[in-house]
Amino acid sequence: MNCKTARVLMSAAVDGELTGKEEEGLRLHLSQCSDCRMEYEEAKKTKMIVKEKIVRFKAPQSLVDSIMDLSFTSEKEEQNTLVSE
Amino acid sequence: MTRTDPTRQSSPEQKKNTLSAxxxxxxxxxxxxxxxxxxxxxxxxxxxxxxxxxxxxxxxxxxxxxxxxxxxxxxxxxxxxxxxxxxxxxxxxxxxxNSREPGKVDYDLIKDFYHTIKDTRRDSSETETDYFHTLLHEEVYTALQSLPEEFREVIQLCDIEGFTYEEIANMVESPIGTVRSRLYRGRKLLREQLEGYAKKFGFNTETGR
Missing domain, CATH: 1.10.1740.10 (RNA polymerase sigma factor, region 2, helix turn helix motif)
Known part of the structure; x- marks a missing residue:
């Protein structure tokens, strides 16, 4: 495997989405190429950065309440419809 | 002795009990x-x-x-x-x-949010010498937002939400191979953006510091 192929595979490698054969090929290449090893570490880091640095917003309480209420409300409505029929 | 009036408004709990199992x-x-x-x-x-x-x-x-x-x-x-x-x-x-545009982008809200977060989180990153770790939430967010939607979307679904390629492929209605190559290309662009920030703030990206 050459460096170009290895670099394309790295993205899927950090996600654990390589086939067995690809993984084997990449591992072999990394064991022989220090540049690609460094590159692979960077690829892992980029994934971590996105995961860690992107702020998660909390759903507003009003939305939480309305969703929590949703199943109950729609069941009630269904029930009322049945009763009135 | 009190008897339950059937016409009386029942409590939510009672109503719940009227639901079938x-x-x-x-x-x-x-x-x-x-x-x-x-x-x-x-x-x-x-x-x-x-x-x-x-x-x-x-x-x-x-x-x-x-x-x-x-x-x-x-x-x-x-x-x-x-x-x-x-x-x-x-x-x-x-x-x-319906070719309806989403409502106005609320940049102020997002900006305010990032400013409050930035101040509270800055302490933890101060000990890090790695330029990636000095990146702020706002910068990563802006870098991600700057990507074409098809790339941003898959990165978000994969890295933030943790979906598998198969799940993402199903969501974006594209083959797994497309998801895979979009992730590869999107991440390449993202890294260029992030390294741009690092350089702007005087970090030498060549040495990895």
């Missing part, structure tokens, strides 16, 4: 399987619409639809992925097919 089961299963993903869905909706009101509506619609069609959810599969798919479809229907 099957409906009660559906309700509690829905709470356990679907409602737990509310925050993730809200964030996805925010990223898609960039507007809190639109995100709110989108999540509400999604849950309404999900509840209605909960019987079609294949038990044992990823409920979060199922909900994301519904939300994405709703989004397309609302904002694309």
């Amino acid at each position: 099957e409906e009660q089961k559906k309700q509690s299963e829905f709470q356990q399987e679907a409602v737990v993903h509310l925050n993730a869905l809200y964030n996805y909706a925010l990223h898609l619409t960039m507007n809190p009101d639109d995100a709110n509506d989108l999540v509400q619609e999604t849950y309404l639809k999900a509840y209605k069609f909960f019987s079609s959810f294949e038990r044992g599969t990823n409920c979060k992925a199922w909900l994301f798919k519904i939300l994405k479809n709703n989004y397309i229907n609302r904002f694309r097919k």
Whole structure:
């Protein structure tokens, strides 16, 4: 495997989405190429950065309440419809 | 001795008891399987619409639809992925097919939020010499937002939400190979952006510091 192929595979490698054969090929290449090893570490880091640095917003309480209420409300409505029929 | 008046308004608890066992089961299963993903869905909706009101509506619609069609959810599969798919479809229907633009992007809200977060989190990154670790939330967010939507979307679904390629492929209605190559290309662009920030702030990216 050459460096170009290895670099394309790295993205899927950090996600654990390589086939067995690809993984084997990449591992072999990394064991022989220090540049690609460094590159692979960077690829892992980029994934971590996105995961860690992107702020998660909390759903507003009003939305939480309305969703929590949703199943109950729609069941009630269904029930009322049945009763009135 | 008091007798229950059947015409009297019953309490919610009593009403609940009037539901059939099957409906009660559906309700509690829905709470356990679907409602737990509310925050993730809200964030996805925010990223898609960039507007809190639109995100709110989108999540509400999604849950309404999900509840209605909960019987079609294949038990044992990823409920979060199922909900994301519904939300994405709703989004397309609302904002694309009707050629309706999402509401105004609320940059101020997002900016304010990042400013408060930045101050509270800065301490932890001060000990890090690695330039990636000195990147701020706002910078990573801006870099991600600057990517073409098809790249941003897959990165978000993969790195932030943790979906598998197969799940993402199903959500974005593209082959797995496309998801894979979009991730590769998107990450390449993202890294260029991030390194741009690092350089701007005087970090030497060549040495990895």
